[in-house]
Amino acid sequence: MLKFKLITILLIVSTILVYAQKDKGVMSMSEFGLPKKRPIIRIPGFDGYQTLKCDFHLHTIFSDGQVWPTIRVQEAWQEGIDVIAITDHIEYTPHAKDVMVDHNRAYEIAEGMAAENNIILIKGNEITRSTPPGHFNAIFIGDSKGYIADSDKSKDKQAVRKAADQHAFIFWNHPGWKVNSIEGSYEWIDLVDELFKEKVLGGIEVFNGFGFHKKALDWCIDNKLTVMGSTDMHNIVGYSYNFGEGVHRTMTLVLAKERTAASVREALEEGRTVAWSTKYLAGKEELVSKLFYSSVEVHPSFYEKKGKEKSTNFYELKNNSDLYFEMQLKSGKGTQNITLYPQSSQIISAPAGEEKLTYEVVTAFVRSDKNLLVDIQLK
Ligand SMILES: [Zn+2]
Ligand SMILES: [Zn+2]
Secondary structure, rough: OOHHHHHHHHHHHHHHHHHHHHOOOOOOHHHHHOOOOOOOOOOOOOEEEEEEEEEEEEEOOOOOOOOHHHHHHHHHHHHHOOOOEEOOOOOOOOOOOOOOOOOOOHHHHHHHHHOOOOOOOEEEEEEOOOOOEEEEEEOOOOOOOOOOOOOOHHHHHHHHHHHHHHOOOEEEHHHHHHHOOOOOOOOOOOHHHHHHHHHOOOOEEEEEEEOOHHHHHHHHHOOEEEEEEOEEOOOOOOOHOOOOOOOOOOEEEEOOOOOHHHHHHHHHHHOOEEEEEEEEEEEOOHHHHHHHHEEEEEOOOOEEEEOOOEEEEEEEEOOOOOOEEEEEEEEOOOOOOEEEOOOEEEEEEEEOOEEEEEEEEEEEEEEEEEEEHHHHHEE
C-alpha cells in the first residue's frame, strides 16, 4: 500500500515537473482566440453552375479605406467569400501624404495571401468621376498605371475607356448615391447611354452596402446588364455588419461553371448573377426563381386533420440554403404568410384537394416594383 502511494506521489510530481519544463513558465490560453475555421455559405447552384459568393468593390488605405490589403483577404476567408476585388479610387487618394500613390500595390500586396487561402482575387480600381455619372468599377484590369487621375468632366469618357482598352469588366457604381443632393444624378444620362451602346458598360451595382438602388435593377433588366451587389467597404467588414444569425455582407452571387477567375469573368459577361444582401435578393426573374426552387423543397402531406366539412392537410417546407424567403400568399387557399429562415423548415397547411399555392416572395426583387412569384405544388 505504501509502495503504491509512493508511486502515485512520484507520478504526480514528475507530471508537474514535465509540464513545468514543457511550457517554460508560460501557459497558453489560446482557447479564447477565434477558432481558425471558414464558414460555408450554402447556396445551391443549378443548370450545371455553382454559386460563388463575390464582393467586387472594396477599398484599402491605397485610396480612402482604413485597412491594409491583406485584411480584405482574411475577412473573405473568415466569412466564406470566394471572390474579391480591391477597387481603390484612381482619382481620390486622401492618404497620399502617408501612403505612396501606386494603384497596382493593393493587388500586389494581397495576391500571395489570396492564393494561399484559395480566395480568388480580381484586380480592379474604381474610376471616380464627379456625379453624374459618378463612379465606375473596372475589374479584370491590366496595369493600373496610366489611368486618368484628372477629374475634369471633359475626361469622363476617356477615363472609363482606359479600362475598356484593357478589356476590363466595367460596372456603374451606386447610381443613386447623390439622389438627395445632386438633381438629375440618378438618371440614365447620355454618357451612360453611350458607354452602354459601345458595350463598355457591363453591369450596374444594384445593392451597394445597405442601399438598394431600385432604378438600377430596372436598367439592368431592360438592357440585359449584369446585376451587381457589393459592400463598397472602407472600414473592416465586421465593424459594419451585424454578423450573427444569418447575416452576411452584401455580395454578388455568381453562377459560374467552375471556381476560377475565368469562369467568374464569363458569368459576369453572360449576366449570370444575383445581388444578395442577407434577407434580400435582386436579379433577373429566371435566375432568382431558379435560386428559390433549388433551395426549397416541399414534402408530401404528413398529416390530414379531419374536419366537419373538409379536412386540412399539413406539409413541411424545407429551405436547404442560407438564403431567406419571406412569402405572402397570392392565390390558392392555405397558410397566408411564411418566413423561411436560412437552413430551416416551416409547416404550412391547406384544405384537402388544394393542388398548389402561389406566393409572392416579398424579399426577392425581379424589378423595382415586382417580386418573385413561386408555386408550391401540394400534389
Ligand atoms: Zn464609389
Ligand atoms: Zn467605392
